Amino acid sequence: MLGAFDMWYGIGPPAVKKAASEITDSHQVEAPDHAEEEDDEYGAEPEYYFDVTDIQGSLKEAITSIINEELIDEFKDPEEAPTLSDIFAVLFGPGSELAEQAEYFEELISGYEDRAHVDDLKEACNILVSIVDEITPKRA
Amino acid sequence: MRSRGNNDASSWDHKSPLSLLDFYDLAEAREIIVFGSRAVGVHRSSSDLDILVVSSCKRRIRIPGVDCVLLTSEEIDDPFWLGSELASHVVQFGNWIKGDGEWRNRVCISDRAIARKQHRVGCVVRNATQRWPRLHPVFHMEYATTTRRELQRLDLLMNGSPIPPTAILDSKWKDGQVSPVDLLELAEVSGCLSTLKSVPEFKMLITDPVSSLHPASRFAARLPLFLH
Numbered sequence: 240m241l242g243a244f245d246m247w248y249g250i251g252p253p254a255v256k257k258a259a260s261e262i263t264d265s266h267q268v269e270a271p272d273h274a275e276e277e278d279d280e281y282g283a284e285p286e287y288y289f290d291v292t293d294i295q296g297s298l299k300e301a302i303t304s305i306i307n308e309e310l311i312d313e314f315k316d317p318e319e320a321p322t323l324s325d326i327f328a329v330l331f332g333p334g335s336e337l338a339e340q341a342e343y344f345e346e347l348i349s350g351y352e353d354r355a356h357v358d359d360l361k362e363a364c365n366i367l368v369s370i371v372d373e374i375t376p377k378r379a
Numbered sequence: 380m381r382s383r384g385n386n387d388a389s390s391w392d393h394k395s396p397l398s399l400l401d402f403y404d405l406a407e408a409r410e411i412i413v414f415g416s417r418a419v420g421v422h423r424s425s426s427d428l429d430i431l432v433v434s435s436c437k438r439r440i441r442i443p444g445v446d447c448v449l450l451t452s453e454e455i456d457d458p459f460w461l462g463s464e465l466a467s468h469v470v471q472f473g474n475w476i477k478g479d480g481e482w483r484n485r486v487c488i489s490d491r492a493i494a495r496k497q498h499r500v501g502c503v504v505r506n507a508t509q510r511w512p513r514l515h516p517v518f519h520m521e522y523a524t525t526t527r528r529e530l531q532r533l534d535l536l537m538n539g540s541p542i543p544p545t546a547i548l549d550s551k552w553k554d555g556q557v558s559p560v561d562l563l564e565l566a567e568v569s570g571c572l573s574t575l576k577s578v579p580e581f582k583m584l585i586t587d588p589v590s591s592l593h594p595a596s597r598f599a600a601r602l603p604l605f606l607h
Contacts, residue, residue, distance in 0.1 A: 290499070303515040318515040348390040349463075349572055351448060 241367055243297040269276060286352040294363075295348060337373060340366050381500025408425050408434040408468040433478065437528035462489025464532070464542055466497065471541035489521060489599055496533045497569040503529060504571040508578045523584035526575075527552065530562045530585075533569065537573045552588065566573055 305326055306314050314321050314331050324342035331337045345361035348355060355363075384570055405411065415429030416422035427446040433455050450460065460466050461482065470483045507514075507522035514522075531548045534542070534557075542548075562585065566572040575582050 290502055292499075292506050296510050299515075299518045299521070300510055300513050303513060303518060306515050306517075317515070317517050320515070320521050338598075338599040 240294075240297045240301045240365075241371060243294050245304065287357045288350075289357060289360060291348050291350040291353060291355045292359075294360070298345070298348070337370060340370055344370070382561050405432065407539075408432045408477060409434070410455075410480065411476040412469055412473040412478070412480070413476060414473040416544040416546055417445075418472050418474045419544050419547070421544050431473070432477075438565040456485075458489070459491075461486050462492055464488070464492045464536060466544075467492075467541040472543060488539055489542075493533070493536045496529065496536055500529045500533060501524065501564065501571045501574075504566070504569075506577050507581055508574050511581060518585060519580065523581060525582075527562060527585050530565045530569075531557055533565050534561065537565075537568075556589065559588070560585060 248288045299320070302321060302323060305311065306317065306321070309315050311326065311329055314326065321340075322345055324338050324345060327335065327338040327341040344363050344366045347366070350359070410431070410433035412431040413428065416426050417428050427444055429446045429448070429450045431450065433450050434451060436449075436452060448465070454460055466486045467488050470480070470486045473480075502523065503526050507526065509518075513517065513583060528545060529550050531552065532542050563572060563575075565584075568577050575585070
């Protein structure tokens with residue numbers, strides 16, 4: 240999911256770009272559905288917005304992987320799609336910083352009118368990097 | 380259309396209560412309009428309050444449970460905004476808390492808003508079909524519901540009608556006021572019908588009146604009668 244930020248939006252620190260290159264090396268990926276900088280008879284769009292469908296789809300795949308592992312009883316047979324923050328609330332506690340970070344991450348990539356500003360996506364990417372760093376086992 | 384914040388991941392505090400600065404920004408706003416499900420009274424208890432704030436400031440306002448769209452006085456007069464899906468929704472369904480909405484008579488759904496929606500439909504369909512084998516069935520349902528709603532919105536935009544809150548779209552679908560055949564024709568208009576047909580289960584879920592009512596939208600059955 241982290242690599243999706245660079246692959247689809249060209250966003251992210253070196254760690255993200257590395258993840259993206261690993262994804263593109265191993266998968267054939269169709270051209271992204273970027274929101275281009277729009278400029279037509281109505282004039283340039285005030286700021287720079289991106290369609291968030293790609294990153295949301297990437298999140299759905301990541302959550303599917305977690306569900307399919309059947310490690311979390313609550314989500315073994317979900318009738319409604321759990322959010323990442325729902326999952327983190329079970330794993331790390333409802334009020335945990337990780338659950339709240341996940342909730343904020345999901346808010347940032349929800350966009351408005353299905354688009355998010357590049358600054359929101361950058362912020363989401365930074366949060367995801369910090370979440371990944373937090374949950375990655377540290378060497379002694 | 381939100382105002383920009385900084386990019387420091389360590390500085391987020393979206394759970395904080397309304398700050399003095401937020402309060403000041405709202406007090407100084409030229410216009411405040413409530414829109415979305417709460418403006419129409421079809422919200423759930425968990426629904427956010429959607430507000431549009433027209434102000435001179437571009438600072439992000441973060442209030443728990445509030446989804447705030449910020450526009451400057453210049454942006455509110457921009458043809459891009461006046462032709463947008465959201466502007467037409469706000470004018471039709473919004474409640475003005477502050478300000479006179481002088482711009483509302485100039486709102487008219489633009490060809491660009493329609494083209495953007497067609498693009499959106501294409502994006503969702505392509506994403507769903509590409510990821511379909513790797514997604515849990517609950518996400519199949521979610522994609523089907525999203526696609527059906529977006530096709531309904533496209534239909535309304537193409538007819539020059541403002542988009543109502545999602546609960547009303549679901550209610551119309553549930554009541555059989557939307558034809559599945561029409562939805563597929565709209566998918567064709569959007570250039571994604573063949574992609575959609577490449578995953579027959581996806582196509583079936585979209586056009587099945589029961590399947591594409593996602594659990595999250597079951598509350599639509601409780602809509603007041605006047606909205607049907």
